[in-house]
Amino acid sequence: MKTQIRFAPLALAMLLASGVAAAADLKIGVSMSQFDDTFLTYLREDMDKQAKSYPKGDGVQLQFEDARADVVKQLSQVENFISQKVDAMVVNPVDTASTARITKAAVAAGIPLVYVNRRPDQTDLPKGVVTVTSNDVEAGKLQMQYLAEKMGGKGKIVILLGDLANNSTTNRTKGVKEILGQYPDIKVEQEQTGIWLRDKGMTLVNDWLTQGREFNAVVANNDEMAIGAAMALKTAGVKPGSVLIGGVDGTPDGLNAISKGEMALSVFQDAKGQAVGSVEAAVKMARGEAVEQNVVVPFQLITPDNVASFK
Missing domain, CATH: 3.40.50.2300 (Response regulator)
Structure with a gap:
């Protein structure tokens, strides 16, 4: 009896710990090319809103980093995300011609990668890497x-x-x-x-x-x-x-x-559409669900005749 009484709290603690782990938020690292770009500010804010829309216990945590228009800094941020073992990454590339190392690092680590707003120049992206952009x-x-x-x-x-x-x-x-x-x-x-x-x-x-x-x-x-x-x-x-x-x-x-x-x-250019699409893609891939590899969010013409409908 004494043995059972002594181990019961430990077993309960282990059960609670496993329950907490199961309900832990997904962690997604986000590297933005630069925070002080006006459009990218709206994109970042909409990504944050989308992450907060997920229910508690099944949530999403975004870790935003500012690459400050520096290709080397952005690669370092991606490497840090990988060392932190994030569940997925979203990258708004500084230089669309210099994304090969980011892609290679993500694929090697087995971490899903979403490029948002700016599509890499590379035409054929590998499995586990998707884009959410506009034409x-x-x-x-x-x-x-x-x-x-x-x-x-x-x-x-x-x-x-x-x-x-x-x-x-x-x-x-x-x-x-x-x-x-x-x-x-x-x-x-x-x-x-x-x-x-x-x-x-x-x-x-x-x-x-x-x-x-x-x-x-x-x-x-x-x-x-x-x-x-x-x-x-x-x-x-x-x-x-x-x-x-x-x-x-x-x-x-x-x-x-x-x-x-x-x-x-x-x-x-639909910041909300790109934001929702990128966060949803990252979440689905982190959960092992199928996603479309190239999501295209359409542009729309704004003139004096229809500007009121966009406000």
């Missing part, structure tokens, strides 16, 4: 088609490029130029990188105006640079709307700029 070529085509029609098929444009290390920049611009191929009377006056930043977009457009360059439209790879362009034109005394400005993302600031007539359009 950036489509964004550029939607943007330029609308502007070309508003311009009456002729005139000059300037292009504000995103980060050149990012294939979103390449593909959005590719989409723009595919449409330009149908409009030989629309010429590209200038094309430079504003690295996604509002102040950089403003500086570039201000410089072009100072140089006396003339253009009928600004085609920006994202809303932040488009807003910067609008600010430069306003400062220079250019009447709002006389130079058409197009962005991509459909951020709240971008939507407000369209409502005020400062931007002609944006193309909605």
Whole structure:
């Protein structure tokens, strides 16, 4: 009897411990290319909301890390996640051409990997690695088609490029130029990188105006640079709307700029759709469930006619 009494608490403790382990949250490491990017901030916030939507006892913990636009730092974060034995990883890559080592490390460790928002340049990703992105070529085509029609098929444009290390920049611009191929009377006056930043977009457009360059439209790879362009034109005394400005993302600031007539359009990139898709994919893979390897979240054109429905 004494032996039974002495071991009963130990057995109970072991039972409780196993119960707690069974109900432990999934741990998912998330490396974002940079926290201070406006669109990626919305993406990160929506990922956090999605993780918190799972029921208690069957929950998800996200560990966010800021790579600060540093490829080496991002790889180090992934290696740390692996050493912590996380259940899955979500990576928003700094450089879409430099993801091979991240992919290799994840596959070698047997940890599911989801690339979100930016698809690696590598075309054939191995098993256990999935992407949740949007078709950036489509964004550029939607943007330029609308502007070309508003311009009456002729005139000059300037292009504000995103980060050149990012294939979103390449593909959005590719989409723009595919449409330009149908409009030989629309010429590209200038094309430079504003690295996604509002102040950089403003500086570039201000410089072009100072140089006396003339253009009928600004085609920006994202809303932040488009807003910067609008600010430069306003400062220079250019009447709002006389130079058409197009962005991509459909951020709240971008939507407000369209409502005020400062931007002609944006193309909605669904941060929530990408966030939900990436977290769900990571959770399913961590649980051994089947997932689609390439999830594509569609873009949508935003104009003054429908901007209210996106607010």
